[in-house]
Amino acid sequence: MEYMEKIVSNERTGANISGIHVDTAPSKLLYKPDLDGLAILEKIAKETEALALKNKKSQFMLEIEQMDLDFKEKWNDPNVYEDDEQFNSMQAEAKELEKQKFELLQKNKFFNLEEKNTLKKKMDLTYQERTIQRVGERNKVYIRREAERTQAIAQQWEAIGAKESIYNESRTKEIQENIIEQYQSLGKLLHDTPEEVQNKTANALARMYNAQVQNELNSLLSNPNMSLTTKENKLKQIENIINNDKYSDKVIDDFMKRLGTTDERTKEFLEVATKQESRKVLNTFKTELNRVKAEENRIARAEARARKEAEKQRKHEEKMYALMQNDPKAYYKAVTGKKLTTQELVSNPLALGYVSDGTWEEYGDINNGKAFAILSSSEISEINRSVNYRKKEGMYTDIEIFEPVFDVARTLSNGDILKETAILKDYAMRNGINPKVFLQGRNNPEYFRVNDVMRKGNAVVNETGFSINENKDNLSRKAKKNYETIAARFSDDEELGALMADQYIVGVIAKSGNLDKFKADPERFLNKALTEEKRGYSQIKKDIEIATSISSKRVDYKYDYIKTEKTKQKKETKKEQPKKSKYI
Numbered sequence: 001m002e003y004m005e006k007i008v009s010n011e012r013t014g015a016n017i018s019g020i021h022v023d024t025a026p027s028k029l030l031y032k033p034d035l036d037g038l039a040i041l042e043k044i045a046k047e048t049e050a051l052a053l054k055n056k057k058s059q060f061m062l063e064i065e066q067m068d069l070d071f072k073e074k075w076n077d078p079n080v081y082e083d084d085e086q087f088n089s090m091q092a093e094a095k096e097l098e099k100q101k102f103e104l105l106q107k108n109k110f111f112n113l114e115e116k117n118t119l120k121k122k123m124d125l126t127y128q129e130r131t132i133q134r135v136g137e138r139n140k141v142y143i144r145r146e147a148e149r150t151q152a153i154a155q156q157w158e159a160i161g162a163k164e165s166i167y168n169e170s171r172t173k174e175i176q177e178n179i180i181e182q183y184q185s186l187g188k189l190l191h192d193t194p195e196e197v198q199n200k201t202a203n204a205l206a207r208m209y210n211a212q213v214q215n216e217l218n219s220l221l222s223n224p225n226m227s228l229t230t231k232e233n234k235l236k237q238i239e240n241i242i243n244n245d246k247y248s249d250k251v252i253d254d255f256m257k258r259l260g261t262t263d264e265r266t267k268e269f270l271e272v273a274t275k276q277e278s279r280k281v282l283n284t285f286k287t288e289l290n291r292v293k294a295e296e297n298r299i300a301r302a303e304a305r306a307r308k309e310a311e312k313q314r315k316h317e318e319k320m321y322a323l324m325q326n327d328p329k330a331y332y333k334a335v336t337g338k339k340l341t342t343q344e345l346v347s348n349p350l351a352l353g354y355v356s357d358g359t360w361e362e363y364g365d366i367n368n369g370k371a372f373a374i375l376s377s378s379e380i381s382e383i384n385r386s387v388n389y390r391k392k393e394g395m396y397t398d399i400e401i402f403e404p405v406f407d408v409a410r411t412l413s414n415g416d417i418l419k420e421t422a423i424l425k426d427y428a429m430r431n432g433i434n435p436k437v438f439l440q441g442r443n444n445p446e447y448f449r450v451n452d453v454m455r456k457g458n459a460v461v462n463e464t465g466f467s468i469n470e471n472k473d474n475l476s477r478k479a480k481k482n483y484e485t486i487a488a489r490f491s492d493d494e495e496l497g498a499l500m501a502d503q504y505i506v507g508v509i510a511k512s513g514n515l516d517k518f519k520a521d522p523e524r525f526l527n528k529a530l531t532e533e534k535r536g537y538s539q540i541k542k543d544i545e546i547a548t549s550i551s552s553k554r555v556d557y558k559y560d561y562i563k564t565e566k567t568k569q570k571k572e573t574k575k576e577q578p579k580k581s582k583y584i
Contacts (some may be wrong), residue, residue, distance in 0.1 A: 058111040064101055064123075071097050081134075081141040091134065098127045145490060147189050155180035158204050162211030176258055179204050198259055198266055205255050208267075210281060213238070217285040221292065228293050235289060238345070239282055326350065326373050328355035328562045342376055344410045346419055358560045363425065364418025366439045369557040371425040375408075380430050383408055400449035406442060425557065434550040435557055449511075450504075450546040457507025460515065461499075468505060468524070469498035474523050480528035486530075489544045490551065500551050505529060 053183050071094065095528045101123060105116055187197035220226070220234050256267060290545035315334050322331035332340040332355050345351045352372075353358065362370050375383075386404035390396045396403075405427050413419035421439060428435040431452065441447035460466070469487070472480045483501065490504075491497035509518045509525060518525040529540070 019086065026255065053110060054190060060104070060108055060110065063104070067097060067101060081138050082145075082291045087138055090451060091131070094127070094131065094134070098123070141236075143189060144488055147186060150182055150186040150189065154186065154204060158208045158211075159183065161208040162215055166209075166212045173254070173258075175269055176205055176208070176255075179208070180258055186524055198261055198263065199269075201250060201259055202255065202266055202269055209516070214281050214285075217281065221285065221289060225267060225451075228289075231289060232293075235282075235286065239286075253570055280531040284583075291298070323564070326562065327377075327558050328373055329376060331355065331562050332565075342412060344373060344424075345374060347414070356560055357563050357583050360416070360418045360422060363422035363560075364416075364420075366421055366436075367555075370560055371429055371435070371557055372422060372560050373430075373562075374412075374423050374426045377429070379408070380427065383427065384431070397445065398452050399445040402448065403442075409500065429557055434554055436550050440546075440549075444546075446543070447467075447546055447550070450543050451550055453507035453511050453543070454503055454547060454551060455507070457503035457505065457511040460506050460510055461503050464519070465503070467498075468502045468526060471522070476527050476531065479527045483526075486540060486544060491553075500547070503551075504543070504547050505540070 005441045039455075075093075080090055102120065105111070105119060105123070108116075111119065157175055157178045161172060161179070161433040164175065166169050166172070183197055183201040183204065186192070186200070187194075193201075216238060217235070220231055220238075223231070226234075252267060256262065259266065318334035318442070319331055321327075322334055329345065332338070340351065341354070345355070352358075356372055358370060358372055361374050362368065383404050390401045390403075392415045405424065409420045409423040409427070411424055424442075425435040428438050437447045437451045441451075470484060472483055473537060475483065486505070487494070487497035487501040489497075490500035505526070506518075508529065509515060514525065
């Protein structure tokens, strides 16, 4: 009823008036005959007020919970415990968060003093628990990190020890002591039992020992400067050491002393880990060495076959190249492996028969065109150096320029005119000169002069394109007739005869040193050369026979092919076996 009286009081004083609206519902309730409705209304009002208060408190707790969730989400990265700066920042923020929550609690008007004290104690306890949890996670990280560092250092010592020679006992002992020290520190950090520390250390020492053995064998097998026989001997030495029980027992005893234990199980483990494992490693390397040996033998056989094939191919290519170059001496060497000099080819009566089907009588005949490659390329080059030197000097006659050719031919032939002729043919053909120039020129120097005339005339005609034949109608009647007579003597073919006549006539003018004057007034020079008996035409008529013999009516000179192995086999089936010679 007290509640209802408040309502009536409010209505009477107008306390609940809002704007122009008047709430008349309470007055209607007061004047109803049935007053039970007032009690119900009061109960509902009280429950509503209690629920509103409860909701306000719950809302506060939700806000506190949300602050914790936001903090947890912000620092959810597990790496925060790995970094000192991040971890310290998280701790500072947690402390600040706790302060903010307390201030909010103090300001809240929905909690009474007792409730605030109780809630504050609960929040402090939660903060302490969470702080301890975070520090615990941080310590776990620190312990793990230091354990990993300690383990890594131990493994580094183990790797260093593995590279040491098994024969370097003092250095090995020093490294083993470092490994033991590291695992003891690791055991303290992780709170391992003495047995666990011994097991870890024994494993590390055994691994290092076996790695030493393996590296020793690796360096042995991979040594490129050591023969297989030496490797096999070294491997037997290592095998003797490993299989020597006194040595193995000493290694195990040393391990046990350094571990500071007499535990039988540790000793048994070390025996298995060192003796058996090292023997397994040894057997693996023995198998590998046998494989390498078999592989090297296979490779050696394959290389031998490849060398044989390469040598066969090289000889074949040399023979083909010699045939292509028509070089009998190179072919002879490719087939027999022996060197055949020009002097031996010329002086030994059997030598020519091994590289040619021809004879000195054929190659030495001045009237046929058969020739054979006798001089080497280096000999040709040497002769040409002397010839070119004489040409440059300008103080030698046409035949004197080629005197070095005759000197070589006479020396090699040793007075044999057939061989001398064959050599002169070869030199001339190799240098693009008609062999007849040398063969007739050795007794008649005019051949060299006429050849030089033809050479110079050919060069001028090719360079200038000048043609007497095309301009002969501009000549005097006598000059034109004489020109046509000369052309006819060079060849029955009118066009070829005219070309050869042009080359010769222009060559005469060029050789006389009047080429520039001739180019300025060709008709005047031609009329003189072709009509003046004393100075021009008479000389031309004398040279026509020589000129035609080395130009339009020249002998067709050809090299004989080298006699190949097939040719020899065919001839040997028809003839008796020839006498053996040092050239075979």
